[in-house]
Amino acid sequence: MDHEKVDQILDEHQGKPGSLIHVLMELQGEIHWLPRDVLMKVGEKLQVPFRQVLQTATFYKTFRLEPPGRHEVHVCTGTSCHVRGGRRVLEKAGEVLGIAPGETDAQSRFTLVEGNCLGCCTLGPEMIVDGEHHSGVTPDDVEDILKKYE
């Protein structure tokens, strides 16, 4: 973890409780998740009670309180992907990786995410790995797609 970068972000927003969400976003963008000691620092710097920092960090789905795997597998569960069979793709991905949505495998290779609609409804069912879109995915495609990511 880059402590200097963390301090830099916190210094920019020192004493501004209203910046809480912005700061958490920036920190996660930098270090990929939000460790507890960093959240405590956020509270001190922004003068927000730790309780409130935790409340916000746990409320929004985007914030991670555990370290993610090297690759993020996002299977869209929006309506359009759903009516085209997205649920079966998600189940298959879980089966292949041996984890449930929201979990990371023991080797820290993959994190499986039940994804919000990203607005690519025309391409569904979609599986997005590290931002790379795979469209019109069937359960049979899942294993081959995941193989490509080490």
Added chain:
Amino acid sequence: MTRMSSAAELEKFREDILSSRDPERLSVAVCSGTACLGRGNAGVLRAFEEEIKKQSLGREVDVRATGCHGFCERGPNVVIQPEEICYMEVSPEDVPEIVSETLAGGRIVDRLVHTDPDTGEKGAHANEIPFYRNQVRNLIGDNTRIDPRSLEDYLAVGGYSALSRALFEMDPRGVLEEVKKANLRGRGGGGFPAGLKWETARNAPGDEKYVIVNGHEGEPGAFMDRALFTGNPHRVLEGLIIGAYAIGSGRGFIYTRHDNPPLVRNINTALEKAREAGLLGENILGSGFSFDVEVHFDVGIFVSGESSALMRSIEGKNPEPRPKYIRTSVSGIWNRPSNLNNVETWANVSQIIGKGAEWYAGIGTERSKGTKLLSLSGVICNTGVVEVPFGTTLREIVYDIGGGIRNGKKLKAVHFGGPMGGSVPERFLDTPLDFDEMSRIGAPIGAGGMLVLDEDADMVELTRFYLDFLTNESCGKCVPCREGIRQMLKIVGRIGRGEGRPGDIELLEEIAEVSGAASLCSLGKTAADPLKGALRYFRDEYEANILTREVE
């Protein structure tokens, strides 16, 4: 770019841009909308840049990475301007041929143009392709003509002339009256008249007032706002500045998605360029009116699109809605008057001021004016972003534009409004798209997500899906919403598994009524709408799952 400080300077700058540009000049618009990027259009864009250099056409041809063209189904899309030749499903390998044939030779590459699946007829130009021909693209049409990062491109299509008109030829009251006369209704879901909302904020006591763009678009199956906002950010911004002038606001907020990098980048670029040019910030165009905007992000919860929740989020707090005994237009962010409108609503403002309320009110139905953007998805042939005048029938949208149902299946239902909307069966297809008509039949337009379902759709499962979504998205502050949705989900779940008990349907109706009446915000109030609609039109599917159990 030098800061402009009068209407005359803006017009001079526009003239300079136009006179330096040849209207016949070739330009390649490579769609960089979410879906086309997902299909790999970045590679197509690179291929065009390289190939044009290779064939030494750099002086004659412009290449633009543009916003969404709309026909997502057939992406990656490429449009050659000014002739509007539409090439579809373009791959980087097709690019050398397009460059040598079309750009250098003036000939059309036949294999890349649209073929009508019914008639086999080819259509190379937008006006020959049913998907485009049957739309009225007043809002999204400029997407193929401008680079969203270029202020000059927006000025070249007449941008900011409405702002200049508002600031120098009209007083704030006049702007407000024009918007009221146009009967612009909110596009975010409620269909509330924007002019009346503006008036409430304008008349509310206090000097410090805010205007807000709701660009949250959290509804699954809705993607038209980001198509418009990413592809033409200045248009939304121009509407916002005009609105701020009418309301008397000096500070604005854009609340939008964090998970769409091109959207975030284009908004930020637009704000920077507008500031540099004197169109935003202190003393806009020398008019004496000052206004600036900051950007805030949703970080992943549906309820933060609700207006009072969104305002809490801008304050840096958790997005929990509050009861609206006092409207947010009177008491919103930091308890100050805060006028919130959706992306599409703001985007409509400049044409109302530019072309006049009378022109605007000539489009649409008696009570729903203008055009509406729709996100067409589900099991329909032509998915994508569609813009039609109000009054267009659902049948025209599904068949003339959407090309009908996939795999030759039959249409079962059309669902509007996502998890808080409703489905209507096939017999309502001749209903005109209209806020009030659609609400009356039980499929309120909502933000404009239009999901088409075929004969295989399971209406119990669809309801279960939406309830499951809302259980996860409810903020949990008020009990009727948090517990009501959860209980409905449990019951619909067991009906879906064929384990429905006698009395379940009646119990669902009772919970739906109570959670609808007692929830704080519209998430809870309308959470049961898909269920109510399903029970109204597809009740037999529910009953079947209960009866079979009894027979066993």
